[in-house]
Amino acid sequence: MTPAAELQPLAQETTASRVASTVREAIALGHIAPGQQLGEVELARQLGVSRGPLREGLQRLTQEGILIARRNRGLFVIDMTPERVRDVYTARQAVERGAADEVHARGDARSTGSALLSVVEQMERATQGTDDQQVTDADLAFHELLVERSHSSRLIWMHRTLITETRMCLNALVPTYASNAARVTEHRAIADAFAAGDLVQTDRLLVAHMRDGVDRLLP
Structure with missing residues (x-):
């Protein structure tokens, strides 16, 4: 077993991670509807975060397949086709x-x-x-x-x-x-x-x- 002295400190949850968790839950609960477009300016205002961490958090949800990027239009919640x-x-x-x-x-x-x-x-x-x-x-x-x-x-x-x-x-x-x-x-x-x-x-x-x-x- 690795000696305790060699263990690394746990990293605190980042703002981007909290953004992803919050938006993911809102989508799951239906507060953000399937097919709905996400406006970065309004979302950043509501969450009280800057655009950088917001975009990083939303990118995580895109990688998970919950959001989809449409060229020249922005990010949308997936439709349950x-x-x-x-x-x-x-x-x-x-x-x-x-x-x-x-x-x-x-x-x-x-x-x-x-x-x-x-x-x-x-x-x-x-x-x-x-x-x-x-x-x-x-x-x-x-x-x-x-x-x-x-x-x-x-x-x-x-x-x-x-x-x-x-x-x-x-x-x-x-x-x-x-x-x-x-x-x-x-x-x-x-x-x-x-x-x-x-x-x-x-x-x-x-x-x-x-x-x-x-x-x-x-x-």
């Missing part, structure tokens, strides 16, 4: 099915099912209110927990790279449900399959859940 929606759900399905398989293989399915049911209960309580964002937060937390329980650092990392686009899709899904109760029912069924230790049913429900999301977004 049919092709992008399908691609996001294809990637999510691959990651979450892999995570589920690992959970079952580790013999951790029943405890994972119990943990997921706790999140479903949070989702159900959120449906009693008027804030759809709380339901969406619980929805995202459910899938994050599912992948985290795989204990696969690569699957967890891959899932995190999809978080912003996933939340954009989840925000767009809200109007497609007659009630949030349907979302609760879908997630409870997946959690129950884990709790029962049923790998085949877990996999089947995850595939159906992802296909349902695509079908709702692309009727």
Whole structure:
């Protein structure tokens, strides 16, 4: 192990990093809409930063694929086109099915099912209110927990790279449900399959859940 005396000081988060985090979250939450153009002057004013760190932060989001540069026009938030929606759900399905398989293989399915049911209960309580964002937060937390329980650092990392686009899709899904109760029912069924230790049913429900999301977004 490297002696403590040889360790280097941790670098503080840069202004550009904070810009990227703030704008990324605003996009994920829908405060900055898909397809919206980002004006540097107004954004710098709102964030209280100079143009240099702002541009560096926005460049990071461009590299992540969340923003797109259009020649002679500027930066825009990506549109959730049919092709992008399908691609996001294809990637999510691959990651979450892999995570589920690992959970079952580790013999951790029943405890994972119990943990997921706790999140479903949070989702159900959120449906009693008027804030759809709380339901969406619980929805995202459910899938994050599912992948985290795989204990696969690569699957967890891959899932995190999809978080912003996933939340954009989840925000767009809200109007497609007659009630949030349907979302609760879908997630409870997946959690129950884990709790029962049923790998085949877990996999089947995850595939159906992802296909349902695509079908709702692309009727």
